[in-house]
Amino acid sequence: MTFAIFGAGGVGAYLGARLADAGHDVHLVARGDHLAALQTDGLRVESVAGDTAVDLPATDDPADVGPVDHVLFTVKAHDTRDAAADLDPLLGPETTVVSFQNGIDNERWIAEEVGDGHVVGGVAYIFSTIESPGVVAHTGGPARFVYGELDGSRTDRIEALHDALSACEGVEAVLADDIRVELWRKFAFICAHSGMTAATRKPIGRIRESPDSWAMYRRIVEEVVAVAQAEGIDLPDETAAEWVDFARDLDPEMYSSLHYDLTHGKRLELDALNGSVVRHAVDAGVDVPMNEAITGILRPWADERRE
Template identity: 80%
Template sequence: MKFAVFGAGGVGGYLGARLADAGHDVHLVARGDHLAALESNGMRVESIHGDTNVELPATDDPADIGPCDYVLFCVKAHDTRDAAADIEPLLGDETVVVSFQNGVDNERWLAEEIGEEHVVGGVAYIFSTIGDPGVVEHTGGPARFIYGELDGERSDRVEALDAALSESEGIDAVLAEDIRVELWRKFAFICAQAGMTAASRLPIGEIRESDASWAMYRRIVEEVCTVARAEEVDLPDDTVDEWLTFARELDPEMYSSLHYDLTHDKRLELEALHGSVVRHADDVGVDVPMNEAVHAILRPWADRNEQ
């Protein structure tokens, strides 16, 4: 099958390399120094699940690639609308665009640009970044990728995607029964982990050691779950306890991508995370004071980093 990876960074680059190793026709969309390195030296994946080197066609112009069977959409959430507007050359009548991004709004934003019939939801559980241009470093996480039709249907196209990902070494592939549940489930964790490490500028270990901070971490998860259930998302009853148990076991030096972007003067995904919680909460009449606090603390930094 022909795949395009739109945003071949830590997540997209990892997926593209594993699919290429499984024999699929993979094309990368990237930019800047990373693109230059991909074009000249190929891509190296350094992974806890095994390293690999691949030489794949890479470009910053989707028109160079043409229509694909699947587009793996892996850009930062704040780039979703702009990137979606550039995706048209990759689309045929049957092309499937799978969002592997942070947040619960990306699929809707994509659908508004390219049509809901093209969009499939996805969730990625992987700690991976661009270590150097052309090098993807996978340092943790199960490399689990969950995906599914937005309406919950088990379609031929999503089963074909499942087969391609399942046969790729280094990918834990899961076809979701209800992708909305999976999106909100991860959202609850990432808002707590990202919000607390970024707002405090401290790793999870020190947050766990502070009773007040650890209580706030829990309340962020609880608030997101409350909003999800108010939107009729059937989250498991143990979601909060599950994530608190998971967070207790994280490496004490673990931060988040939001903290990384904050401390490296990069644009923040704040509006796709805590800003989104606040907006959804307002729509359903739920109070989310902890998420509001994180949003208020980080909004000036987000403004500064966008200049």
């Protein structure tokens, strides 16, 4: 089976290496110093689930790859529209484009470029980053990947993807009954965790120690759940309590990718996270003051770093 990893960073390159180890034909689409290192030295993954090193074809031009069975789409959310416009050379009639990204709007944005028929929803639970060009560090998280057709159907192509990922070492593969529920479920957590660690510039341990901050963290989750339910997503009422319990047990020194981007001068995924909650809340008629506060605090930083 052939795969293109579009945006072969921490998440995409991890999956690419695991699929290659399982015997699949994998092509990496990357850029910059990371691409140069992949082309020269190959890809090395340093993982709590076991290290690996693979030498895979890597390019910044999808036309070098051609049509594949599956595109794993793992670019930052603020790059989704531009990157999706470059997908055409990778697409055959049955090619899936699986979004393993932050947020609940990416699938729609991709579909606007390539058509609904190609798009599959996905959720990634993994802490992995580019440690240095050509090197990905997987430091924690279950390496759990959840995916499914957006209409909930069990197609041949989604079953084939599930078989491929299930056979990979270091991957917990889950074929969802309703991927939209899974997308919103993770969204509720990541908006709270990313938003609060970035806005306070503090790790989760310090947020938990502050009653005001900890209450705000929970209210962000509750607001996202309320918006999801207002939009007809069957998200259980206990979702907020489950995520707060989960966050209570996280390493006290843990931050988030949004905090990392903020403190390292990078573009922010604000519009795909808390900013997206605010937009959806307007349409749904739900009040989201905590998400509005996070968006307002981080907006000047996000705007300054737009390309």
